[in-house]
Amino acid sequence: MANNTLGVVVRLAVNKGQEDEFSTTAMKAMVEPTKTVQGCIKYEMWQDHEEPWRFVILEEWENEKSHAAHLASDWLQPVMASLMGYASEPFEMQRLHQTH
Amino acid sequence: MANNTLGVVVRLAVNKGQEDEFSTTAMKAMVEPTKTVQGCIKYEMWQDHEEPWRFVILEEWENEKSHAAHLASDWLQPVMASLMGYASEPFEMQRLHQTH
Numbered sequence: 001m002a003n004n005t006l007g008v009v010v011r012l013a014v015n016k017g018q019e020d021e022f023s024t025t026a027m028k029a030m031v032e033p034t035k036t037v038q039g040c041i042k043y044e045m046w047q048d049h050e051e052p053w054r055f056v057i058l059e060e061w062e063n064e065k066s067h068a069a070h071l072a073s074d075w076l077q078p079v080m081a082s083l084m085g086y087a088s089e090p091f092e093m094q095r096l097h098q099t100h
Numbered sequence: 101m102a103n104n105t106l107g108v109v110v111r112l113a114v115n116k117g118q119e120d121e122f123s124t125t126a127m128k129a130m131v132e133p134t135k136t137v138q139g140c141i142k143y144e145m146w147q148d149h150e151e152p153w154r155f156v157i158l159e160e161w162e163n164e165k166s167h168a169a170h171l172a173s174d175w176l177q178p179v180m181a182s183l184m185g186y187a188s189e190p191f192e193m194q195r196l197h198q199t200h
Contacts, residue, residue, distance in 0.1 A: 007146045009109065009156055023199045031199075046107045046196035056109055056196055058158060096146035096156055099123045099131075 005041065006067050007096035008059035014086040016053050022086040023047065023055070029079045031057075037073075039066020053088065064095075105141065106167050107196035108159035114186040116153050122186040123147065123155070129179045131157075137173075139166025153188065164195075 014022045026045060034043045041060035048054035061067040070076065084091075114122040126145060134143045141160035148154035161167040170176065184191075 006149075007156075007158075009158075027199060045199045047199050049106075049195040049197060054194075055199070056107075056194065058107075058109075094154075094156065095149040097149060099127060099145045099147050099155070 003097075003100075004063045005098065006061040006064050007098060008057070008061065008067060009094045009096065010057040010059070010091055011054070011094075012057075012087060012091040013051075013054050013089040015088045018086050019047070019052050022083070025086075026055075026083055030076070030083060033075070034070065037066075037070050039063065040070065067095075103197075103200075104163045105198065106161040106164050107198060108157070108161065108167060109194045109196065110157040110159070110191060111154070111194075112157075112187060112191040113151075113154050113189040115188045118186050119147070119152050122183070125186075126155075126183055130176070130183060133175070134170065137166075137170050139163065140170065167195075 023045070031043060031045050034040055039062040041062060042058065043060075044058045046056045046058060048056070059067070061070070123145070131143060131145050134140055139162040141162060142158065143160075144158045146156045146158060148156070159167070161170070
């Protein structure tokens, strides 16, 4: 793994009872398309065991630039705006580099 | 990936100024040995870009049982107790399953 690989952890919470609808919609509209974006090494959505309304997206990008370009991409903006309709809390994004 | 794979995200914060010492110690005493534990698929430590005193451990285990056995293992207890000496906040552990 190159040293400039960017890790991203996004934590989000959705309205209780909307977990399955959110999951299905987010997988189709955001997760699957993002996997094909240039510079994307990994993009996985995970669901909390104890609190199923909490989701975590675990990402790896070739570098900061590819992640920034993704966030600014035209197709993503309306998708994120739509998915935010399920949110019960502001989402959190943490950017990381791997320790060696 | 099997459906019962357990994802674990651990978030921790260490005393400012002790980031490098913590990182070196944790890699040697906890991260590297854990990678060899039976049932461990992935065990990576990442460091926050903007707040370098924050670390995230991203784990994958074959199942809940292998993770529980790891947490209960004799060698890990004193290692964790020692590493907690660097902590500036209580650590958080989130257990996850991947959405499909």
